[in-house]
Amino acid sequence: MSDRDLHPLAADYLRRLRRAARRLPRGERDELCLEIEAHLLETTSAASPPEQVLKVLDRLGDPLDIVDAQRPLADARSDGRPIREWWAIALLLFGGFIFGLGWLVGLALLWSSRAWTTRDKWIGSLVLPGGLALVPIAALVASSTQICSTSAGVTRCTGGGGVSSNVLQLTILVVTVVAPILTAIHLWQGIRQASRPGRAIRPEYR
Amino acid sequence: MEALGDRAISQLRKGVLEFCVLGLLRGTERYSYEIVHALGELDGLVTTEGTLYPLLSRLRKDGVVETTWRESATGPPRRYYRITPAGEATLAAFATEWARFRASVDVVLERGIADE
Numbered sequence: 001m002s003d004r005d006l007h008p009l010a011a012d013y014l015r016r017l018r019r020a021a022r023r024l025p026r027g028e029r030d031e032l033c034l035e036i037e038a039h040l041l042e043t044t045s046a047a048s049p050p051e052q053v054l055k056v057l058d059r060l061g062d063p064l065d066i067v068d069a070q071r072p073l074a075d076a077r078s079d080g081r082p083i084r085e086w087w088a089i090a091l092l093l094f095g096g097f098i099f100g101l102g103w104l105v106g107l108a109l110l111w112s113s114r115a116w117t118t119r120d121k122w123i124g125s126l127v128l129p130g131g132l133a134l135v136p137i138a139a140l141v142a143s144s145t146q147i148c149s150t151s152a153g154v155t156r157c158t159g160g161g162g163v164s165s166n167v168l169q170l171t172i173l174v175v176t177v178v179a180p181i182l183t184a185i186h187l188w189q190g191i192r193q194a195s196r197p198g199r200a201i202r203p204e205y206r
Numbered sequence: 207m208e209a210l211g212d213r214a215i216s217q218l219r220k221g222v223l224e225f226c227v228l229g230l231l232r233g234t235e236r237y238s239y240e241i242v243h244a245l246g247e248l249d250g251l252v253t254t255e256g257t258l259y260p261l262l263s264r265l266r267k268d269g270v271v272e273t274t275w276r277e278s279a280t281g282p283p284r285r286y287y288r289i290t291p292a293g294e295a296t297l298a299a300f301a302t303e304w305a306r307f308r309a310s311v312d313v314v315l316e317r318g319i320a321d322e
Contacts, residue, residue: 035285061254065254
């Protein structure tokens, strides 16, 4: 799919559509974008006056509405609020403390949701497995880690109180705390983008 | 905030749109944009043209239309739509129901106006 023959406004619209359609299964996403691209190529050209292109885009409508028509995001029962997705995020972050099972439930909710792309689901699964419950485990591992180096036939090990061990401990702790939180924020932004209400054509299109 | 009337009319549009697509395909085949353009020309039928593409996709899945891709001299390949026998049957059933529906609503509206 190339944007070479499209007016810049049309190309931008198509990019927004592709971004909005990320949550769709690949086949549906590609098909929808192909159809809309064909529509844009029929109705506009790179040399079209901006007002004409804007009129076409206006008639096409908000990309989020088009994607929603393909696969509605909101569950009728939850009145448009992504309850399942909130639980997934919360359990991925804190569920590990419930004998690890809570995190597994969060993982199941993550993968069964239609709100996130596969890429986001992998991020949610791997960064970091166990969520914040990993922090105490990581702290334990870090404190018992020894760093050994050999020079001139003598092996020296530092650990359990040495400076380099403290730095390592701190680094591991920071990573295990920060990474799951960043992942949770990333996932939350993913659902917020897909379900934000009151969508209208962006001001720069008017 | 949408008025109650706006929402009802929007639902009405959504309800009849797929039959209008089928109606456009009777006895002929058209490609995606042709269908969208034709519906867009009809007053009051379509507000967001983009949402017609998911509708066409659903009609394909439902088996009331079938499609073939054909190369176009002037641009990207075009997807041509044809109505299937199942689609013809659905359309015929709708046409009957619509005639009854429209007649009844007209009676109520005219009576309402006459009583004022």
